[in-house]
Amino acid sequence: MSVGIRHDDLRKRNRAMVISAVRRAGQVSRTDIAATTGLSHSTISAISADLIAEGILAEAKGAEASTARRGRPQVAIGLNPEAATVVAVVLLFNLLSVAVVDFSGRVIAEERKKLSTFDLSEEELIGECIAMVRRQTARPAAAGRTVLRVVLAVQGTTDATSRKMLWSPITTHEGIDFGGRLEKAFGVPVTVENDCNMIAVALRWHDPDRYRDDFIAILLSHGIGMGLVLKGELFTGTHSSGGEFGHMVHRPDGALCRCGRRGCVEAYAGNYAIWRSASGASEDEAPVSDISADDMASLAALARDHDGPEREAYQKAGEALGYGLGSLFALIDPAPVAMVGIGARAFDLIEPALRSAIAMTAGGQHSKAISFATYADELPLITLGCSMRALTFIDAEVLAAGDPAASRGRDVA
Amino acid sequence: MSVGIRHDDLRKRNRAMVISAVRRAGQVSRTDIAATTGLSHSTISAISADLIAEGILAEAKGAEASTARRGRPQVAIGLNPEAATVVAVVLLFNLLSVAVVDFSGRVIAEERKKLSTFDLSEEELIGECIAMVRRQTARPAAAGRTVLRVVLAVQGTTDATSRKMLWSPITTHEGIDFGGRLEKAFGVPVTVENDCNMIAVALRWHDPDRYRDDFIAILLSHGIGMGLVLKGELFTGTHSSGGEFGHMVHRPDGALCRCGRRGCVEAYAGNYAIWRSASGASEDEAPVSDISADDMASLAALARDHDGPEREAYQKAGEALGYGLGSLFALIDPAPVAMVGIGARAFDLIEPALRSAIAMTAGGQHSKAISFATYADELPLITLGCSMRALTFIDAEVLAAGDPAASRGRDVA
DNA sequence: GCTCTTTTTTTCGAGCCTCGAAAAATATGT
C-alpha cells in the first residue's frame, strides 16, 4: 500500500514542486511560484532561498525589466545551468548519438555516428556507447562538469526497472544489460528507455499547449512504435516498456509481420510493409531488413505522381493505422496524435485512408476532433526526451532531498 | 500542475491512510498499522485515538485472543459499522437494485425489482430509483441511519465528472442527469458509474490475492463491457467512463454491431451476436433487442451436445474475444482476466477458440500465463463495487478531514 | 504467588514545517 507521509517528506516534496515549477516556466518570480503551487509566500521564500544557496536555482541578473509596473519589481528565478549535468544516449538502427546537457537543458556537447548495429557483438555495442559518452564528456565545453545521470533510449522493449534492453530490432542479441554495464562504467544511475516513450516525453516539453495531459506519439519507421501519455503521465506497462501499438491486430491471419505473427498493424504500415505491398509482393513474403530513407522518398514520390500500387500501399497503411487508432480510441479518449519519423513525411498519402478508417470505428466518433501533427525527424525528439527524463528525475529525487553528497556526481570522462 | 502539500494536509492524508489500512485488513492492531503505513507508533497512536473518539473506528471488544504470545496483547481495531451509511443503486436492463450498506460494508437493507427500462420515460427511471432508495432507507434495519453517499451503477457511458449517464443500452433517452437529480432528492453526493468499472472495484475486495494491481474484468452479456485496473487504479478515460473493449475492431467491415458500426468484438461475442450466428442469420442482420437467460442456456446446451452452428457461434465469439484481448495485451501487460455475467456460464465453449486466437497475437506471447476466472452473476459484484466505491470515498474525503459537520449525513428517507 | 521478560501502547519534549501578519524593500505616479 502507499506509504504514509513522514514529516520530513513534506519539505522534500515542496522543494521538488518548486524546482519543477521553475523548470516548466523557465524564469518565474516567487509570487508566481506561490500561485502555481498553492503554497504560501513565506514558504516559497524560504525554499527558494535554500535552493539558491545550494546553487540549484539562481536569480536572473539580466533583469529584462518586464512590464514596468508599479511596486517592487519581481525577481525572476531560473535554473542554474551548472547545478548538474546529464547525458542522453540514443541507440537506433545503425545510429548512435550522445548529447551532454546542462541543468537548464542546453546541449553543451554532441556527437552522432553511423555504425552497423546488426554486425556488432553485445560487447561492441556497449563499448561504442561508453566510448562516445567518454569522448563527449571529456570535451572542453563539458570539462569539469560532473554527470549526475545517463539515460539511454533504444528501439524495442525494456524491462520494468528500465535497466535492460529485452529485445530490439537493431540487433540479434537479447537482454543486453545496458543499465548495469553503463552504471559500472560511469558510477552514476543509468536507465534504459523506449525510444517512443522518450518522444512522448519530448513532445510535452516541445509544445506543452498541444501535448498536455493526453496525447499519442506514433513512430512511423521500419516498424511502428507508440508513446502514450494519459492523465499527464507516461503510460507504460507494469512489466515491460509499454504500448506495442504496432502489434495490435488489424486483420486476423493477415499479412506477415516482422515479429513472425500475422495481421499486426505494422505488417501493413511499417516501411517494409508499404514497400512489400507497393512492389506487388505477397503478404506472406518475409520482410526485408531495411529500406533507406531515399528509397522510401522515391516510393512516396511515385505514389504522389500517379494512382498505382505505390499509392495503394500507402492507403493500406493508412487503413491499418486508422483501424488501430480506432481500437485504441475505444479504450482511451481521443487525443491529439503526433506522427513522427520517416513515415510522417508521407503522411499526406496516409491521412485520407486513415481518416476514413477511423471514422468507421467507435473510437472515431469524433474523428474530426482528432488532430494530427507530423515530425519528420525522430532523433532530436528522442534526445530531448532523454535529457528531460534525466533532468526531471534529478529534480525530484536528488536535488529535492537537499543532501549535498547526493548532488556530487562523478566525472565520467 | 499538482499542488504543493500544505501543512494541514499532512494529518488528513495520514488519517486517510489509517482508515484505509483498517478497511483493508478488517481488524488490525496499532502496531500493524504502523508497519504497513511506515508511520511511527506515536503517530498511529494519536491518530487512532482521534478516530476512535470520533466514532469512526472502534476497538474490538470481542478480543479473540489470537496467538497467545508473551507481552501485552495487541488490541484489534476495526471499522465502527455505525460511523456512516451508504447506498448502492444498480440500474441494469429491466432490473433495478438498491442496497443500503453500513460503514463496515455489511448490507443492512436490500431490494431488487424487475421493470421495463425500455418503456419508461426519463422521469420514470429517475423516479423508480428515488422511490426504491427511500423505501429501503426507511426500513427498520436502516432507520435512524444517515446516508452519506449514493453511488449508482449503469450500463453504458457516463460523463467525466460521474454525474450523467451519457448513453445506455437500457433506454433510448440520452444524457440523463441521475447525479444531479438524485442529489437534489437526497441532499448527499451522488455519482454515476459504469457497471463494469464497479465489477473491477468489487473484484479487488472480493479476492485481493488474485486481483491486486493489474487485472481485467470482462462482462459477457447482451453486449461486451470491460473494467480495467492498472497499477492499482481503475483505468477510466479522462472524458468518458472508459474502456469500450467490446467496440475494438475485430474484423474491419465485418459483422453488424449493435452500435451501428461493423466488425466490433461485440458483434461476434455479445449474446445477440452468438444467437444470430447460431441461427444461421446473416452478419448483416440487425441485432435483436434481448435474449433471455434461459434461451442462452438452451443455446449453450445445444452447443455442448453436438458440433453444429451453435458450437461454431461460440467459437467465433471466442476468436473475437481472443484477438481483442491480444490487441489489448499488446498495449498493456498480460494480467488475470475475470469473465463475468451470463456469457461466463458458457466460457467452456468459448475458451478453446479464445486461447488459440490469443496465441496468434503479440500480446499472447505468454498466453499460458493469462488465467481466466468466471463469475456467472454480475449483480452482486456491481453492488459490492458501488458500496466500496462509496465507502472508500467517504474514508478519504469526508472522515479523513475530521470535520464533524461533514460526517453528519442526511436522512434520505 | 511473585518476579522477570516481552510486547504493545501511550506520553512527552524536541525539532521541523507551513502559515498569516507585519515589516522591509523597491519600484511608479504625482
Next chain:
DNA sequence: ACATATTTTTCGAGGCTCGAAAAAAAGAGC
C-alpha cells in the same frame, strides 16, 4: 518628496511527526 502599489522577507504561532522513555498487560520461570 511623498503616496501608492507590489514583491519579498521576517517572525512568532500552531501543528505535526518522531524518538525515547514510561506505562500497561500479558506469559514464563521458579
